[in-house]
Amino acid sequence: MNYTSRYTQAIINLPKLLDNYQKMASLAPNSQTIAVIKADAYGHGAIAVAKALEAANTCPAKLTKVPAFAVAFIDEAIALRKSGITLPILVLEGAFQQCDLNIAQQYNFWLMFHNKQQLQWLLDAGDTFTTNVWFKVDTGMSRLGFQIDELTNIMKTAFFKKITLKKGELEQETIQQFVLCSHLSDAENITKDKTSQQIKQTLALAKQFNCQYSLANSAGIINWPASYGDWNRLGIALYTSLAIKPTVPSIQLQPVMTLQSSIISIRKLATGASVGYGEIWQAQHPSTIATVAIGYGDGYPRSAKVGTPVYLKNETAPLVGRVSMDMITIDITDLINKNIQINIGDKVELWGENLAVETIASYADTINYELLTRVSARVPRVYLSH
Numbered sequence: 001m002n003y004t005s006r007y008t009q010a011i012i013n014l015p016k017l018l019d020n021y022q023k024m025a026s027l028a029p030n031s032q033t034i035a036v037i038k039a040d041a042y043g044h045g046a047i048a049v050a051k052a053l054e055a056a057n058t059c060p061a062k063l064t065k066v067p068a069f070a071v072a073f074i075d076e077a078i079a080l081r082k083s084g085i086t087l088p089i090l091v092l093e094g095a096f097q098q099c100d101l102n103i104a105q106q107y108n109f110w111l112m113f114h115n116k117q118q119l120q121w122l123l124d125a126g127d128t129f130t131t132n133v134w135f136k137v138d139t140g141m142s143r144l145g146f147q148i149d150e151l152t153n154i155m156k157t158a159f160f161k162k163i164t165l166k167k168g169e170l171e172q173e174t175i176q177q178f179v180l181c182s183h184l185s186d187a188e189n190i191t192k193d194k195t196s197q198q199i200k201q202t203l204a205l206a207k208q209f210n211c212q213y214s215l216a217n218s219a220g221i222i223n224w225p226a227s228y229g230d231w232n233r234l235g236i237a238l239y240t241s242l243a244i245k246p247t248v249p250s251i252q253l254q255p256v257m258t259l260q261s262s263i264i265s266i267r268k269l270a271t272g273a274s275v276g277y278g279e280i281w282q283a284q285h286p287s288t289i290a291t292v293a294i295g296y297g298d299g300y301p302r303s304a305k306v307g308t309p310v311y312l313k314n315e316t317a318p319l320v321g322r323v324s325m326d327m328i329t330i331d332i333t334d335l336i337n338k339n340i341q342i343n344i345g346d347k348v349e350l351w352g353e354n355l356a357v358e359t360i361a362s363y364a365d366t367i368n369y370e371l372l373t374r375v376s377a378r379v380p381r382v383y384l385s386h
């Protein structure tokens with residue numbers, strides 16, 4: 001039974017997601033563009049998103065094909081395999097336990113190796129481990145990855161016994177294939193030179209090891225062509241227009257998720273009356289307030305300030321009072337004064353097609369990533385496939 005009584009839904013427009021993928025991939029035609037679908041595809045539903053991308057690979061049109069997916073940890077990858085996804089899945093945090101290597105081998109997951117414990121497991125597995133190996137190097141994110149010296153040493157000594165040194169250079173044919181990976185920490189910023197340094201270091205290492213490499217995330221793909229590697233890792237730009245961020249003029253990305261709800265109550269307030277918990281807002285003049293059936297229990301941020309826009313009837317109305325668990329209140333006085341009819345049951349949009357999630361994020365002192373990933377499980381995802 002798919003009956004849902006409440007109108008609160010996240011509408012997921014899959015054709016727009018496929019279009020965003022093509023546009024982003026077209027910026028880097030010489031790279032393979034991995035679709036990052038961790039955290040339930042940034043709240044959009046990883047299985048549905050992966051199925052749509054995988055199905056698009058079979059289209060006869062000359063479209064860029066998705067080569068692989070990426071998730072944060074093995075459990076996310078297993079869920080995708082169990083749902084029938086067949087493409088390779090890169091596991092960005094790699095193994096947490098030794099037996100994760102067996103699972104990776106069994107399911108064709110590509111593991112990231114970024115710490116010494118994982119490296120030891122890899123060495124222990126020896127020749128039995130044959131799936132694609134990724135090594136992470138820390139070029140300034142300071143979160144995961146081997147330091148540059150450390151990695152060079154690992155290559156020379158532990159990884160792999162098969163390596164022979166000739167005139168101080170690593171012999172390529174003896175090294176098990178691996179992809180060198182690093183993560184950009186500030187690629188949205190096009191004025192500082194941190195990213196240039198990270199690019200330089202990664203390229204130098206890839207040359208030294210004569211291996212494939214992967215560096216660019218969405219912001220790298222958009223802002224830093226020099227960061228393009230054999231593999232790019234496309235996340236957020238699959239899902240949103242990145243409004244208010246500088247984007248490449250030649251591509252127009254589209255918001256994939258529209259979070260919507262409906263009005264369930266309307267009331268008039270006298271001057272001085274307060275709305276919601278803690279009386280953080282009082283009517284300065286006679287006002288009309290509408291209550292909308294969505295709250296922080298659905299992932300609408302409690303930190304959203306008074307004045308955060310909510311879209312309805314081709315207009316916006318400001319949020320007033322505090323966000324509750326299941327409801328918010330909006331001031332529709334101006335709309336009523338414009339003779340716009342507003343009734344119980346009317347649809348409102350919290351973000352999406354008509355209201356950039358980036359705008360809401362700025363009112364809530366957060367970022368698009370957080371708002372999208374925090375849409376809670378109780379909000380039904382409704383998929384549009386054309």
Ligand SMILES: *Cc1c(COP(=O)(O)O)cnc(C)c1O
Binds near residue numbers: 036038216217237
């Ligand atoms: C999440 C993630 C990405 C994708 O980043 P976006 O900014 O969403 O494009 C790429 N690489 C790694 C290691 C990640 O964790």
